[in-house]
Amino acid sequence: xxxxxxxxxxxxxxxxxxxxxxxxxxxxxxxxxxxxxxxxxxxxxxxxxxxxxxxxxxxxxxxxxxxxxxxxxxxxxxxxxxxxxxxxxxxxxxxxxxxxxxxxxxxxxxxxxxxxxxxxxxxxxxxxxxxxxxxxxxxxxxxxxxxxxxxxxxxxxxxxxxxxxxxxxxxxxxxxxxxxxxxxxxxxxxxxxxxxxxxxxxxxxxxxxxxxxxxxxxxxxxxxxxxxxxxxxxxxxxxxxxxxxxxxxxxxxxxxxxxxxxxxxxxxxxxxxxxxxxxxxxxxxxxxxxxxxxxxxxxxxxxxxxxxxxxxxxxxxxxxxxxxxxxxxxxxxxxxxxxxxxxxxxxxxxxxxxxxxxxxxxxxxxxxx
Numbered sequence: 001x002x003x004x005x006x007x008x009x010x011x012x013x014x015x016x017x018x019x020x021x022x023x024x025x026x027x028x029x030x031x032x033x034x035x036x037x038x039x040x041x042x043x044x045x046x047x048x049x050x051x052x053x054x055x056x057x058x059x060x061x062x063x064x065x066x067x068x069x070x071x072x073x074x075x076x077x078x079x080x081x082x083x084x085x086x087x088x089x090x091x092x093x094x095x096x097x098x099x100x101x102x103x104x105x106x107x108x109x110x111x112x113x114x115x116x117x118x119x120x121x122x123x124x125x126x127x128x129x130x131x132x133x134x135x136x137x138x139x140x141x142x143x144x145x146x147x148x149x150x151x152x153x154x155x156x157x158x159x160x161x162x163x164x165x166x167x168x169x170x171x172x173x174x175x176x177x178x179x180x181x182x183x184x185x186x187x188x189x190x191x192x193x194x195x196x197x198x199x200x201x202x203x204x205x206x207x208x209x210x211x212x213x214x215x216x217x218x219x220x221x222x223x224x225x226x227x228x229x230x231x232x233x234x235x236x237x238x239x240x241x242x243x244x245x246x247x248x249x250x251x252x253x254x255x256x257x258x259x260x261x262x263x264x265x266x267x268x269x270x271x272x273x274x275x276x277x278x279x280x281x282x283x284x285x286x287x288x289x290x291x292x293x294x295x296x297x298x299x300x301x302x303x304x305x306x307x308x309x310x311x312x313x314x315x316x317x318x319x320x321x322x323x324x325x326x327x328x329x330x331x332x333x334x335x336x337x338x339x340x341x342x343x344x345x346x347x348x349x350x351x352x353x354x355x356x357x358x359x360x361x362x363x364x365x366x367x368x369x
């Protein structure tokens with residue numbers, strides 16, 4: 001019995017040799033988080049993400065029905081993250097969407113975003129893990145559908161390799177013995193290919209907000225040294241402010257840019273000053289920047305307590321914003337009473353409600369204990 005990867009050249013890392021990857025750079029820059037920002041980006045911008053990265057699937061979806069994110073179910077499947085000692089190098093999403101074929105037709109979309117190595121062994125592990133996810137998802141939903149008398153949903157698997165410039169368009173996991181077996185094949189996106197098509201990506205970003213997310217991720221891969229990230233980060237913010245997006249899109253995009261292009265503390269004042277100048281020129285301001293300025297002032301003044309309060313306020317507000325967006329997708333815009341309840345809640349309640357909404361049938365179910 002063997003597991004293999006589809007024929008094709010192994011994907012290569014997209015790091016720019018001139019961008020600085022030595023020990024000194026690593027020590028100065030906080031470790032990049034490939035998990036959390038991608039999870040948030042896919043949840044907020046799932047439709048434009050598929051439009052950019054999986055256009056065939058995007059066309060098959062009935063977008064009049066809001067996607068349902070099944071993170072809790074995905075975690076319960078119990079598939080290992082990766083090889084021992086490597087930590088979590090990827091983000092996963094399981095999303096339920098309506099198929100254009102009809103009211104009873106559904107698609108389960110499993111997306112994995114891989115931020116680790118992309119050599120032959122790594123690709124083989126990815127293919128094996130995607131196969132395990134698929135079989136466990138299929139088994140679960142075939143049982144659920146049989147009990148409900150429904151047709152099982154279709155399943156679409158997609159892998160995104162954030163640092164890969166090239167490689168096979170599809171990966172395979174083969175299991176064979178004495179002439180019998182199975183072959184699972186799925187598409188893979190080599191995200192760093194967009195580095196060679198930057199002008200096209202920049203043009204697409206004018207109407208597709210997920211292209212901005214991809215640009216931020218690619219700049220994070222290209223410029224690993226924190227001191228070299230200030231210019232690219234400010235350039236992305238400048239472009240973002242000129243695209244004409246509304247506040248509800250600019251605010252999360254700005255947060256994702258800052259999240260992906262993490263800067264050393266010593267470089268933050270330069271970045272914040274540049275963004276302040278941009279905001280003054282365009283007569284606009286966004287809460288994310290205000291939160292970061294508050295945190296930075298706490299650093300400059302050496303007020304540890306003020307820093308912690310600023311960070312906590314930022315986290316609570318971000319969680320409240322996300323929950324309100326989730327409620328709007330599932331149940332429509334929240335009224336003033338619900339909005340006030342969420343805005344005045346603490347982090348524990350907000351996290352509980354954010355989990356409840358995954359399987360809530362009504363708005364009241366969101367706020368159950």
